[in-house]
Amino acid sequence: MSTIVNLDDSVPNVNYRQVGKPLPRTDAAGKVFGKTPYAGDYQMPGMLHMRVVRADIASAELTHLDVEKARALAGVVEIITAADLPDRMAATDIPGQTGQKRMDTDQQVLVRKRVKYFGEPIALIAAETPDIANRAAELVAFTLKPIPGVYDPIEAMKPGAPIVQGKDNVVATHKIKKGDAAAGLAAADIVIENTYKTPFQEHAFLEPEVGLAWIDENEVINIRVCTQVIEHFRAIADAVGVPHNKVRIRGALVGGGFGGKEDVTVEIYLALMAKRTLRPVRLEYTREDSLVGHGKRHPFTLTYKTGLTKDGKICGLDVQIIADSGAYVFLSPYVLLYGAVNAPGPYKVENLNVFAQAVATNNMFTSAFRGFGGMQSCAAYEQQMDECAKALGMDRIEFRRLNYLNTGDEISTGFVPPSAIWTEKCVDLAWKNLGGELALKKxxxxxxxxxxxxxxxxxxxxxxxxxxxxxxxxxxxxxxxIVRSGVTDIGAGQVSALGQIAVEILGVSLEDVIIYNSDSAVTPLAGTTTATRALYMTGNATKMAAEAVRKRLVARAAKSFGVEPDVVDLGGSRAFVIDNPETSMEFIDLVKLCASDGIHRSELVNFKAPFSDYLDPETGQGQAHPDYVYGAHAIEVSVDTDTGEVRVLRSVAVHDIGQCINRAAVEGQIEGGTQNGQGFALSEEMLYEEGKLVTPSFSEYLMPTSMDMPRVEISLLESRSGLGPFGAKGIGEPAISPVAPAIANAIADAIGVRVFEMPITPERVVNALKGAVGQM
Amino acid sequence: MKNSKEIILKINGRNEKITVPSHRTLLEALRETGHVEVKCGCEKGDCGACAVLVDNVAIDSCLTLAWTSEGKEITTISGLGTPDEPHPLQAAFRDLGAAQCGFCTPGMIIAAQGVINDNPAPTDDEIRMGLSGNLCRCTGYAKILDAVGHAASEMRKNGEPS
Incomplete structure (x- = not known):
């Protein structure tokens, strides 16, 4: 259980009836009794079963494709190849609601000629049973003629490198310039330069991608699918060649997302096959399909050159970032932008130069993943802060203290976050809770x-x-x-939180609310569960809608009570006069009165985030995001210097979440984010050889188990300064960011040398120790 | 179908007649007969999402052939308890926030029951060991461990048979 610590007298005390409590979520009961239907649990009469045939070489030309033998197999109903498709492309743009589309994000649905990554889809099979579909997949004959590929983004930028995307493989470049970094570095007493590397990481949600599609009586393609983004109905319609209102996405509670179900996965294949066969079709990925079928976290190479004054101030910083975008663009430009904007971290850097590039290779494509580039930068800047403190001979906390951003300060883009920046409070508390520096290292x-x-x-x-x-x-x-919103629930309690917000405003309890969500045709579009935006955006929309309804209910109650509306409150399923609670009526009676009077008892609200223009392309100055979250993680490890094995002994998290909505859900996000960050630091790496995945299962790709995770000691700070409902910020992505660098710093503290590349495997630890001995 | 035969599986106390080929796993057979509360996460025994009790022992149903399960008591998450009569593990997982996305939950609760069947008073480390074949990506296991510990103690208090 977490503690809530309020360190600041400037934050007023408030008393909520529902908000902030560790309530069982509205989705909890269905899940523990096995009653919750996930997308893969739906079936329809006459349903066909699909398989995807994939390329087994990463860079090749498809010279021969013969599906006739497969088509002849009894029970095979349809096979689709690129030859059956118009030369239509699928956009992989952010599912925006503006109709704008970025350059170079189109890609082929099925391989027409050129294979760019291992696992790229070549053919779609539909058959009467899964067994027949599997057998048919083996009967599809194809020849791939290897083409020289490129598997390292630095190699891919060299002249003469094989071209995967565009003219030079560079799919995005971002620059951030503030002050004069070169002058700041030249004037520094010490300059510290290091290069940090992060790996391909897999989302590893437990529910593989799955969907069921059918054509209804209005010729609408319906798709029941596990997705973070029901708004993909637009991209799916464009790819299939039907109007946007002829595709309907019906979500389900999602068995984990973490960004891996943010792009389109099975939807276009299902839509194409349903349209072709006019029968219901189901496609369920095997785990191996899933591992080769969706994008990974971008590996980053980050070179930090930090100029320091003798007294511990950062006087100049140059950051060079290279990200591997893999074979297609997907969300690389945006992921890279998060990396660039957050490159200095929560520190004041007056003289800053960031140059970031995302580069195409024939590796697996990379896209959204919890932390979205900001997390990779954090892995570097926080290791660099420890290296700087060490070079200065300063205490690492005191060195940070000299450089923190504080509330009201500009970040890298010149933007001043509107909320509190409590980094110092968070670090101090995390370090205190862990016990500070160790006097003795065994x-x-x-x-x-x-x-x-x-x-x-x-x-x-x-x-x-x-x-x-x-x-x-x-x-x-x-x-x-009733709450209706298109928001998808990917496991964090996004839906339940909306219910809690609505009943807080209406003065009833969580059992009284039902939330209809995740249907692109009948629930108002919430705009995706991504980017730590669901609570902020849809929470605000829900709160505003509930407040509009409340206002009318309160006015009607005031009329009955013969008082002004501002002295009437709703709570405990009653309406009452605040100073005279005996003057009251049951909520249900109030609602009946409203119904009888024809008072409108519902409201639809469209909440708008702050809008800005694009950042200055040369300097990166301007507004990138609505606001930011700040916090800290502290870690204690043991390192076996003989074997290189690292154990995480203690894990301490402190986050200013603004305002807790559901405390158990907030803790759950922090505990899960910690696990995900620990895996990133120590054991998780998707390994590719010439683009071919060599870790295609969970016995090769190793994420933390129940044996590896210490309980996270959590303190929550509530500045109530966020832009979300009741001053909430968000915690989905922030929870993961600081974990890996805290682990890396603990390992360096334990063994006296740093491993600059994650994951910090036993082999790398042993090699780093050997290297250190070699230098002596 | 070639190589198929009719078998009777006793699932959650009820006999069900199904016709399946010899290579059909218990996981596939259960899901095909409507027991979709049993989840498929990897089909390789790596993740534990498909765990069911077979004669009170938690096993991965993806690594078990349906034919070999004839005559045995198979219990899925739906056979443990209901919203009206929740099993202590289900109540604890619900009330302590141990289910997030919920996809690992059926297998996790079954595995926990397997641990408690072996040892009604497991220590935290014993619970960790017993659940180490069940992957969860959402929770960091913290609330799962809390829920299992709490439920085990409730079950000891109530004197429930292990």
């Missing part, structure tokens, strides 16, 4: 070390994408409440 082969990391991570989408979100709140005649 003799013998097992060393103990401690580390801390702070972070800056946005919530809400990039402001130049002009984000909006809709929600509808209504009250039934029996006093029950």
């Amino acid at each position: 003799d013998g082969p097992i060393k103990i070390g401690r580390g801390v990391a702070a972070y800056q991570q946005s919530y809400g989408r990039l402001t130049f994408l002009h984000d909006t979100s809709e929600a509808w709140v209504g009250v039934e005649i029996d006093g029950t409440v």
Whole structure:
């Protein structure tokens, strides 16, 4: 259980009836009794079963494709190849609501000629049973003629490198310039330069991609699918060649997303096959399909050159970032932008130069993943802060203290976040809770070390994408409440939080509310569960809609009570006069009165985030995000210097979340984010050889188990300064960011040398120790 | 179908007649007969999402052939308890926030019951060991461990048979 710590007298005390409590979520019961239908649990009569045939070489030309033998197999109903498709391309743009589309994001649905990555789809099979579909997949004959590929982004930028995208493989470049970095570095007393590397990471949601599609009586293609983004109906319609209103996405509770179900996965294949066969079709990825079928976290190479004064001030910073975008663009430009904007972290850097490039290779494409580039930068800047403190001979906390951003300060883009920046409070508390520096690092082969990391991570989408979100709140005649919003619930309690917000405003309890969500045709579009935006955006829309309904209910109650509306409150399923609670009526009676009077008992609200223009392309100055979250993570590890094995012994998290909505859900986000960050630091890496995945299962791709995770000691700070409902910020992505660098710093503290590349495997630890001995 | 035969599986206390080929796993057979509360996460025994109790022992149903399960008691998450009569593990997972996306939950609760069947008073480390074949990507396992510990103690208090 977490503690909530309020360190600042400037934050007023408030008393909520529902908000902030560790309530069981509205989706909890269905899940523990096995009653929740996930997308893969739906079936229809006459349903066909699909398989995807994939390329087994990463860079090749498809010279021969013969599906006739497969088509002849009894029970095979249809096979689709590129020859059956118009030369139509699928956009992989952010599912924006503005109709704008970026350059170079088109890609082929099925391989026409050129294979660019291992696993690229070549043919779609539909058959009467899964067994027949599997057998047919083996009967599809194709020849791939290898073409020289490129598998390293630095190689891919060299003249003469094989071209995967565009003219030179560079799919995005971002620059951020503030002050004069070169002059700042030249004037420095010490300059510290290091290069940090991060790996391909897999989302590893437990539910593989799955969907069921059918054509309804209005010729609408319906797709029941596990997705973070029902708004993909537009991209799917464009790819299939039907109007946008002829595709309907019906989500389900999602078995984990983490960004891996943010891009289109199975939807276009299902839509094409349903349209062709006019029968219901189901496609469920195997785990191996899933691992080769969706984008990974971008590996980053980050070179930090930090100029320092003797007294510990950062006087100049140059950051060069290279990200591997893999074979297609997907969300690389945006992921890279998060990396660039957050490159200095939560520190004041007056003289800054950031140059970031995303580069195409024939590796697996990379796209959204919890932390979205900001997390990779954090892995570097917080290790660099420890290296700087060490070079200066300063205490690492005191060195940070000299350089923190504080509330009201400009970040790298010149933007001043509108909310509190409580980095210093968070780091101090995390370090205190862990116990501070270790006086003694045990003799013998097992060393103990401690580390801390702070972070800056946005919530809400990039402001130049002009984000909006809709929600509808209504009250039934029996006093029950309905929330309708297209928001998808990917496991974090996004839906339940909306219910909690609505009932807080309407003064009833969580059992009284039902939330209809995740249907692109009938629920108002909430605009995706991504970018730590669901609570901020849809929470605000829901709160505003509930407040509009409340205003009318309160006015009607005031009329009955013979008082002004501003002295009437709703709570405990009653309306009452605040100073005279005996003057009251049941909520249900109030609603009936409203119904009888014809008072409108529902409201649809469109909430708009701040809109901005694109950042200055030369200097990166301007507004990138609505606001930012700040916090810290502190870690204690043991390192076996003989074997290189690292154990995480203690894990301490402190985040200013603005305002807790559901405390158990907030803790869950922090605990899960910590696990995901620990895996990133220590054991998780998707390995590719010439683009071919060589870790295609969970016995090769190793994420933390119940044996590896210490309980996270959590403190929550509530500045109530966020842009979300009740002053909330967001915690989905922030939870992961500081974990890996805190672990890296703890390992360096334990063994006295740093491993500059993640994951910090036993082999790398042992090699780093050997290298250190070699230098002596 | 070639190589198929009719078998009777006793699932959650009820006999069900199904016709399946010899290579059909228990996981596939269960899902084909409507027991979709049993989840498929990897089909390789790596993740534990498909765990069911077979004669009170938690096993990965993806690594078990349906034919070999004849005559045995198979219990899925739906056979443990209901919203009206929740099993202590289900109540604890619900009330303590141990289910997030929920996809690992059926297998996780079944595995936890397997641990408690072996040892009604497991320590935290014993619970960790017992659940180490069940992957969860959402929770960091913290609330799962809390829920299992809490439920085990409730079950000891209530004197429920292990």
